[in-house]
Amino acid sequence: MQFIEFPGAHERQLQRKFNNAALFSLDQNDITNEMLLMARQQDAEELETFMNSFREVVERAVSLKPNEQSDVILKLKEELDQHYEHCCSLQGDISKIKQALTTLISAIMSAVRTGAGNDLAAQSKLDEEDQARAEHFRLQELVFLTDMMRQDQPIPADELALSFLTEPMNVVTEALDLFQPQHLATLISDIHEKFASLDDETIKPFHDKVEAISKKLTESAESDLKN
Numbered sequence: 001m002q003f004i005e006f007p008g009a010h011e012r013q014l015q016r017k018f019n020n021a022a023l024f025s026l027d028q029n030d031i032t033n034e035m036l037l038m039a040r041q042q043d044a045e046e047l048e049t050f051m052n053s054f055r056e057v058v059e060r061a062v063s064l065k066p067n068e069q070s071d072v073i074l075k076l077k078e079e080l081d082q083h084y085e086h087c088c089s090l091q092g093d094i095s096k097i098k099q100a101l102t103t104l105i106s107a108i109m110s111a112v113r114t115g116a117g118n119d120l121a122a123q124s125k126l127d128e129e130d131q132a133r134a135e136h137f138r139l140q141e142l143v144f145l146t147d148m149m150r151q152d153q154p155i156p157a158d159e160l161a162l163s164f165l166t167e168p169m170n171v172v173t174e175a176l177d178l179f180q181p182q183h184l185a186t187l188i189s190d191i192h193e194k195f196a197s198l199d200d201e202t203i204k205p206f207h208d209k210v211e212a213i214s215k216k217l218t219e220s221a222e223s224d225l226k227n
Helices: 009-019 033-062 070-087 097-116 121-140 143-147 155-164 170-175 183-195 200-226
Strands: none
Touching: 009 033, 009 143, 009 155, 033 070, 033 170, 070 097, 070 121, 097 121, 097 170, 121 143, 121 170, 143 155, 143 170, 155 170, 155 200, 183 200
16 A cells, blocks of 8 residues: 555554554555545645635735734734644645744744833743743644644544554653643553453564553652642
8 A cells, every 4th residue: 555755644544554454453455545545635635724724824924014913913823823733734745834834933923022022021921932832843743743632533532542552652752741640541541451352462562652651650640649
């Protein structure tokens, strides 16, 4: 089966299952070309919808007046942030889109800083916001995290636990920091439930990741008790 170089979220999930068919209790032949075409079409439609929205928000950004109301600027900044997050999960090479969004966000933040003037508290708050955004955007580069956090669930809930295990350890480690203890407990419970129907040879390659999740759950629970 031939997957494209830059798949979207739906094709990417199909690829995870194809590359780890035994883990998902599948044979690779269970994933058909029709399923691939359907997933790719979903991603193409999503990209088209995004591009229409992207052009509209860019047009509004470049049309801002020098004395624009602060609430208009802040709402636009929020929309640009959301578009950046969304585009990281899209089909195709979206590097130029991300660059354009980053440039626009920087320009708007510069305008917000100018409006804050010599207010040190406001400037400090903007510094914190910049740092938080930079960290959030860094995490979006790990496309599994972007797919996982989407509200429309391109990774279905009943496939999340096993999909989690297909990612490299560095991605697993980053993702674990996003989970609350109760969600970690659910994750590890779901994994053990799925493992119950699999043979030892299938689950053996994933033991280190299961251990990492269990360790994180223990650490989180101990931290909550101390607090």
